[in-house]
Each structure stands twice: as C-alpha cells, then as structure tokens.
Amino acid sequence: MPHQDTPLVLERLLRLRDRREPLVAQIAEWVGSGIIEGRLQPGQDLNSVELSNRFETSRTPVREALMLLEQEGLVEMKARRRPRVASPSLQDIRDIYQVRRQLLAMLAGLLVERATEDELTELRGRVESMRDLADKEDVDAYFWSHVQLQERMTEIVGNTTLKQILDSLALRTLMLRHLSLTRTGRLAYSVDDQERLIQAYEERDGELASALIAGATVRALRAVEEQLEQDTARTRPPGRAKRGRTS
Known part of the structure; x- marks a missing residue:
C-alpha cells in the first residue's frame, strides 16, 4: 500500500486535481507510488488487462494513466510492446544527479539567506521526527x-x-532516492546529513550548507550505483565475467 504522504506528493507533481476522470488519477497514483517505492521494478511489464481488472474499469483510463506517467519518465510505452516501468541507464542516472546536486546547493544557499528563525525551527522539528523514523528503520516513512x-x-x-x-x-x-535509502546503513547516514545541514542553516553558513547538501547528493548517487551493481550481479548468469566499473 502507498504511504500516507504519497498521494499528496504525486497529486501535486502529476497535477492529478486537474484530471476530469478520477479513476485515471487513482490508477496513476497506484502505479506511480509502486514504481517509486520499489513494488514495481524497472523493466517490469505493466499489464493493462490486469490493471483494468484491479480497478474494475475499461482499458482506456489505464492507458491514460500510463501515458501520464510516461510523460514524467516513470513508464515506457513503445509500439507493439506492453507498457513497462522505465529503466534509466546508469549514465542517465548520473546526469540527473549531477544536475540535482547543483540545484540543491543553490537551494541550500538561498535558504540560509531567506529563512526566518521560526522557519528554521520548523525544519529542525521535521529533522528530529526523521531521526525517530530512521531509528525505527522505517524506510518509506x-x-x-x-x-x-x-x-x-x-x-x-x-x-x-x-x-x-x-x-x-x-x-x-x-524512485532513485528511495532506492538509495534501502542500502544498509543509509538511513543513519542520511539523517546525520540532515542534522549537519540544519546546524549550517542555523549558523547562517551558506557556503557550508551548499557543500553539505552537494556531498549528501553524491553519497546518495553512490548508494544507487552500488545497489544497481548488486542487482546486476544477482541476475547475471552463472560463470559470466563481470565487466569493470565505468568512472
């Protein structure tokens, strides 16, 4: 089942409130959250008939929902092939994280300049709650x-x-951010990063905050790379030689 915060995030990012057909939004939310939280794996087929049966509808709303997710890069739909969960290449993933690292560094620097003391107190409270969730090893929450x-x-x-x-x-x-957190020990590392960031915000050190969030993003990418490498090794046929890792 999707986590309770999932609908709020997907509703906004997919603009589901703008959909005239509620069933399209419901299907998109279910499939989207399944992809993000790893219940639907990269490359996995998405059977329109099975989805139609699950939601007791025709295939038209299912196709509309999958097309919506295709526009956002979560689903691949090719002619004469069954829709499937998108499977980005390692280079695509690295490119995404490279851009994201720069954007988050900018975000952290601006936050130091613009956040009020009350807003920083709010953010610290959120991070303290995240520490509790990390201690419980509740990855989804x-x-x-x-x-x-x-x-x-x-x-x-x-x-x-x-x-x-x-x-x-x-x-x-x-999907990639969730995957990175499934690595052993990643929750503890992640929340440590968030606590260091909050301290940098409170000290109004924009340069440090930008460096910290950039470093955290790099570590998240490494976790994704390691997990993908592990998954590849698990599915590699016995006796097949392992190729060297690209830089």
Missing part, C-alpha cells in the same frame, strides 16, 4: 518525510523558477 522536507525548503526559499526545475526532475528522481 523516512523517505516521504525527506521529500516533504525538501518541498518545504523550496517553499521557504520562494524562487519559483528553481522550484519548477526541481519539480521537473522530481518524479524521475524519487
């Missing part, structure tokens, strides 16, 4: 809390252009 934290940061900064660019990457990165 921690992940969505982290998503909400960064969304709140963009609201505080108030740079509409920056927010729009981050939103354009958001759905393509959510």
